[in-house]
Amino acid sequence: MDTTTTKQRYHITTFGCQMNKADSERMAGIIENMGFEWSEDPNNADLIVYNTCTIRDSAEQKVYSYLGKQAKRKHREPHLTLVIAGCLAQQEGEALLRRVPELDLVMGPQHANRLEDLLQQVYNGNQVVATESAHIAEDITTPRRDSTVTAWVNVIYGCNERCTYCVVPNVRGIEQSRTPEAIRAEIERLAKMGYKEITLLGQNIDAYGRDLPGTTPEGRHQHTLTDLLYFIHDVPGIERLRFATSHPRYFTERLIKACAELPKVCEHFHIPFQSGDNEILKLMSRGYTHQKYRRIIDTIRRYVPDATISGDAIAAFPGETEEQFNNTLKLMTDIVFDHTNTAAYSPRPGTPAALWDNQLSEEVKSDRLQQLNHLVSIQAEMRNQRYLHRVEEVLVEDQNPKTPTQVMGRTRGNRLTFFRGDINELKGKLVQVKITEARAFSLTGESVEVRQVLAV
Template sequence: MNKADSERMAGILEAMGYHEAAAELEADLVLYNTCTIRDNAEQKVYSYLGRQARRKRTHPHLKLIVAGCVAQQEGEALLRRIPELDLVMGPQHANRLEALLTQVDNGQQVVATDDNHILEDLTTARRDSTICAWVNVIYGCNERCTYCVVPSVRGKEQSRSPEAIRREIEGLAASGFREITLLGQNIDAYGRDLPGITPEGRRQNTLTDLLHHIHDVEGIERIRFATSHPRYFTERLIEACSDLPKLCEHFHIPFQSGDNDVLKAMARGYTVERYRRIVNRIRERMPDAAISTDVIVAFPGETDAQFQNTLNVVEEVGFDQVNTAAYSPRPNTPAATWTNQLPEAVKVERLQELNTLVERVARQRNARYAGRVEQVLAEGVNPKNPQQLMGRTRTNRLTFFAAEEPEGCRYSPGDLVAVQINSVRSFSLSGTPVQ
């Protein structure tokens, strides 16, 4: 989400006539788009800002901006901490960057952190890839997971209309993009704030309805979405993913903890049993589907036995990929105020144990690819080997392969290539094109 916001803001700056500076310390305008999901990401930005603030004392024309979730969380306090700042802007204001910079040009020091209706962005994002694009479909989150800072910094859910989303995807297809990932903090909440009930009494404009609405955009070959919430993941959605051919068989569904009491303390609103049922249903319909997840260890009060339950779920489900994190107390969240915080040493130890297991499970899962022919969408040249292209399988596995076949056929980014897999590692594959 943060990266998608960065691409949008970079697009606004380019449309205003800015271009990328050769180095961070040579730029006339520096914008840090910040993340506050964990404390170490937040601390990093303060050290970058310190360097730029010192530079501003000798380069007064420098415009210094903090955007994103740290900006939203700290607001005015950031100006007191770093008075050299020109603009502090929360994520809901990303599309207003040009208007905010006009205020800065008029000599104001601006803080834009109030609740804001997110307007459709009229400029074009400056995307890092020319093949795969993020498409925001819902901003914000109405959940209240007790560890999570997102609702307080990204605000209430705001869904874009299906028509605006489709228009954006058609534009992407016309510019040569082949894959899109629909984005939302909790993408299953898509459409809850839009009107519409079917004659059968079902809510219209769900994520499933949106997938049907955009599926036939010509030129787009693959569709993904993230992030799913186990509480809202529906049978209808699983059916749509299995019936619609462009939907990739990869699901990112955070389970966070394998223990029902911890899940309750996290206020996640589902049980381990429900999570298992979702995974089983997906695998019944799409046996080869990849499932990735997020896990937090050492949540306040987590016992050894509860941690063991998390390890058991990781082992049992056989995830293709797991984003792991030790619990980090975040401002304005209930769990940060609880007295049963675990010591740092326990966090480190549990994280290491989980990471070791995750690597073994991912290697076992990856073993199934050996010798298989996979469809890979070439996304670019391997930066470490210009003779190779890199891309991903439909199941989101990073794959490297020779750009040229022995018969002389050459492939380019954007091509869908059949690749025979001959080398399998924990987190990537290599192979040879076969046609």
């Protein structure tokens, strides 16, 4: 189908994690290469992609609701092309076509780079399902990135862990690391385009490189996340590096030391703990104890005393007793996190824990989640108070949508910060900001000095 003459429009709706956001940017790049232009309103789009998540049931239900509306529209406008991508597509596969026959393409996350070929098959009159296991080809498409200041860079796809509650390994496949050279080349391209901050992404980023060949003379694996940080650190024009998501089982002192030594690596560590109870951690197949988790945090605070530390917690895992839940609250109280992402346990298809007969009631889930969230906001506010009257370096990303006279950006510790300024002048700049107000989830300040960052 030649879209160049008609300038057809497309829309992508993204659910879920940072990996999904990165995949959506790559798919948007492919679609724009095909001659489509972006439409803010899905109802004006000729091609709609839902990039889905299956971590929680609520995200799935939202997808089905959106799909239902567009499926009805397709009866009125048969030219509309409907694509469902991502983890729900991988999990459900052909069953989605039975549930929503109006779909044209069902595509798992490993096939994001093949989108053009798959759409071509659709335009040739086929209904396509692409969920078979695939080697992820090195991506040469330029993503359509949502930001011009910060960018995601995938370093490892998939996950080999088998946490009993998690559907990710089933839907994103086995671990596949990109080569350090390919990653550095992408970051160099981004630097030339004026990007200032890179977040390295992996479902289990600390596992980076263990599927790549090579060991050092001492017998250590040659390609680790730590080695990668040293390898890419000196790319000119890049001011900041971040990485996510970590797994406590693989988080090493060597990695923490590198973060302390390398000036571009931000002082922000996101390490999910999920539970503070050893018995629950064992049932989850997490492979560590709460004592090991605490030692990791102690080591971080020894090397990087002012580090921002965030985590993930699951409330009401099957069989969790009141005492076991209190152990999670205790872990959080002892560590005092800057932020914690919380969720009530949600049974996912194809995971062991979904089949257990000791599921907790919705009331217990709701109550425990509420208790977690209450503690999260108290801790976030408490930790943010330490920034009051301090001068923090903020990378300006955008205008404050609520207050156009203000710009917004993030500190090195990943705290969202607002201050008065002109976005046209400050976008992409590093600004020293004196913090005048600290709330639980954001800061406000006034600029002290702007550091010019030259584009390469």
